[in-house]
Amino acid sequence: MDKQITAVLVGAGNRADVYARTSFAHPEKLKIVGIVDPDPVRRKLMGDRYNVPETNRFACVEDFVQRDRFADCVINGTMDHLHIATSVPVLDKGYHLLLEKPFAVNEAEVETLTEAARRNDRKVVIGHVLRYTSFYKAIKQHLLNGDLGRIISIEMCEHVNYFHMATSYVRGKWRSEKLCFAPMLLAKSCHDVDIMMWLMNDTTPALLSSFGGDFQYGPDRKPPQAGTRCMVDCPLEQECSYAARNAYLSCNRWPAYVWRCLDGAPDQSMERKEHSLKTDNPYGRCVWDFERDGNVDHQTVMVQFRSGATGTFSMIGGSARSERNIHIIGTKGELKGTFEDSSYTLRLRTPEKSSGYTDRFIDLKISGDKTGEKGGHGDGDRNLVLDFIDYLNGHAPTVSCTTLEDSRISHLVVFKAMEAMYTGSVVTLDLQ
Numbered sequence: 361m362d363k364q365i366t367a368v369l370v371g372a373g374n375r376a377d378v379y380a381r382t383s384f385a386h387p388e389k390l391k392i393v394g395i396v397d398p399d400p401v402r403r404k405l406m407g408d409r410y411n412v413p414e415t416n417r418f419a420c421v422e423d424f425v426q427r428d429r430f431a432d433c434v435i436n437g438t439m440d441h442l443h444i445a446t447s448v449p450v451l452d453k454g455y456h457l458l459l460e461k462p463f464a465v466n467e468a469e470v471e472t473l474t475e476a477a478r479r480n481d482r483k484v485v486i487g488h489v490l491r492y493t494s495f496y497k498a499i500k501q502h503l504l505n506g507d508l509g510r511i512i513s514i515e516m517c518e519h520v521n522y523f524h525m526a527t528s529y530v531r532g533k534w535r536s537e538k539l540c541f542a543p544m545l546l547a548k549s550c551h552d553v554d555i556m557m558w559l560m561n562d563t564t565p566a567l568l569s570s571f572g573g574d575f576q577y578g579p580d581r582k583p584p585q586a587g588t589r590c591m592v593d594c595p596l597e598q599e600c601s602y603a604a605r606n607a608y609l610s611c612n613r614w615p616a617y618v619w620r621c622l623d624g625a626p627d628q629s630m631e632r633k634e635h636s637l638k639t640d641n642p643y644g645r646c647v648w649d650f651e652r653d654g655n656v657d658h659q660t661v662m663v664q665f666r667s668g669a670t671g672t673f674s675m676i677g678g679s680a681r682s683e684r685n686i687h688i689i690g691t692k693g694e695l696k697g698t699f700e701d702s703s704y705t706l707r708l709r710t711p712e713k714s715s716g717y718t719d720r721f722i723d724l725k726i727s728g729d730k731t732g733e734k735g736g737h738g739d740g741d742r743n744l745v746l747d748f749i750d751y752l753n754g755h756a757p758t759v760s761c762t763t764l765e766d767s768r769i770s771h772l773v774v775f776k777a778m779e780a781m782y783t784g785s786v787v788t789l790d791l792q
C-alpha cells in the first residue's frame with residue numbers, strides 16, 4: 361500500500377500551485393505541509409489554500425532548513441535563477457525534490473545540482489511535463505518498439521502564439537535574460553529540446569548550430585502613432601492584436617501572471633483591474649516599449665547526433681495559434697503529429713501497395729488546458745506529479761521519469777545552442 365507523500369512548497373507561485381492541486385484531486389496521495397516564500401501575501405494565500413499550519417510557513421529556505429526534516433519532499437517552484445540556491449540546502453537536509461525547469465541557468469549550475477543530488481542520494485525529478493503527456497509517451501513507445509526502424513531525422517517545432525509571446529516574453533518576466541537569467545530557448549523551449557533528447561536517447565548529440573533573432577518587438581519597431589499604455593493614450597487600440605483591454609479584460613488571458621499584482625486584494629472587480637492596467641500594471645504598457653536585451657522571438661537549432669541522425673528544432677513566437685509539431689523519419693516509416701490535436705499519423709513503408717505506404721491515424725482524444733480536468737500541458741502536469749509520487753513510493757521509474765541525469769543533457773544542448781547562435785559557429789558537445 362503506497363503512503364501519502366508530504367511536500368513543502370518552496371516558491372509558492374503559479375507553478376507550485378499547479379502541482380499542489382493534486383493534493384485536492386488525490387488527498388490520499390499528496391499533502392502539502394509547508395510553505396517557503398518571501399512574499400507574505402503569497403505565503404498567506406497558499407498557506408491558507410492548502411491548510412498549512414502557521415508554524416510551517418517560512419520566509420526563506422535558510423529558516424526552513426533550520427527545522428528537522430518534516431516532509432518527504434520539496435516542490436520547488438521558484439524562478440529559474442533561484443533553483444540552485446533554494447535546492448541545494450533542501451537536498452542537504454534530506455528532502456527529495458521536484459524542481460521546475462529549467463533546473464539551471466548555466467553549465468556550472470548544472471554540475472552543482474547534479475553533485476548535490478548525488479552526494480545526498482536524493483531523488484530529483486525535473487518539471488519537463490511534456491514527457492508525461494499521453495502524446496509524447498505514445499511516440500516514445502513507437503520508438504522503443506522499433507516501429508520506425510533506425511531514426512534518420514527528427515524535426516520539431518514550437519509555435520508560441522502572439523498573445524502568449526506578448527504576455528510572457530515581451531511584457532512578462534521572461535522578456536530579458538537580464539531579468540530572468542534565461543534566454544527564451546531555455547525558458548520556453550527547454551521542454552522541446554528535452555523531448556528531442558529523450559526520444560533520441562539511444563544516441564547522443566555531437567554537433568550544434570543555431571540561428572535566431574528578434575523580428576517583431578522592441579522600441580525600434582514601435583508604430584510612430586502608438587501610445588505608452590493601451591487604455592490610456594493609444595489611438596491604435598482597436599486595431600492592435602496586443603491591446604491589453606482585449607487580452608486581459610475581455611479574454612482574461614494568463615490571469616495568474618497579469619493579476620498577480622492583485623493577489624490578496626479585497627477588490628478584484630473589473631473596475632479595479634481596468635485601473636491597474638491604466639496605471640501600474642506592466643501588462644497595460646505598450647508591447648513595443650519593452651527592452652528585451654537581445655532576447656530572440658524565433659530561433660532554430662540543428663543537431664548532429666553520433667548515430668548519424670540529424671535533428672532540427674524551431675521555436676517561433678508570434679504565430680496565430682500555439683502549436684507543437686513533430687515529424688520523425690526512420691528506415692521503416694514516419695510519424696507525424698501535432699501535440700495540441702493530441703493525434704498523429706504513423707506512416708509505414710508498404711512496398712506491396714501502389715502508394716508505397718500505409719497510414720494509421722491515432723487520435724488520443726486528450727483535451728487539456730491550464731484549467732481543464734486533465735490538467736495543463738495536455739495531461740502532462742497532472743501525470744508528472746502522480747509519477748513523482750509513485751517514484752518516491754519506491755515504484756520503478758517510468759519511461760517518462762525526468763531524472764536529473766537525463767535533464768542534464770538537454771540543458772547542455774540549450775547552452776551550447778546559445779553559444780552557437782551568439783558566435784555564428786558550429787559547437788561540439790562533448791558529453792562526459
Ligand SMILES: NC(=O)c1ccc[n+]([C@@H]2O[C@H](COP(=O)([O-])OP(=O)(O)OC[C@H]3O[C@@H](n4cnc5c(N)ncnc54)[C@H](O)[C@@H]3O)[C@@H](O)[C@H]2O)c1
Nearest residue numbers: 371372373374375396397399402437438439440460461487
Ligand atoms: N513546467 C512548465 O511547463 C513551466 C511553466 C511555467 C513556468 N515554469 C517554471 O516554473 C518556475 C516558477 O514560475 P512561476 O511562473 O510559477 O513563478 P512565480 O513568480 O509565480 O512563483 C515564484 C515564487 O517564488 C517566490 N520566491 C522568490 N524568491 C524566493 C526564495 N528565495 N525562496 C522561496 N521562494 C521564493 C516568489 O515570491 C513567488 O511566489 C520557473 O522556473 C518557470 O520557468 C515551468
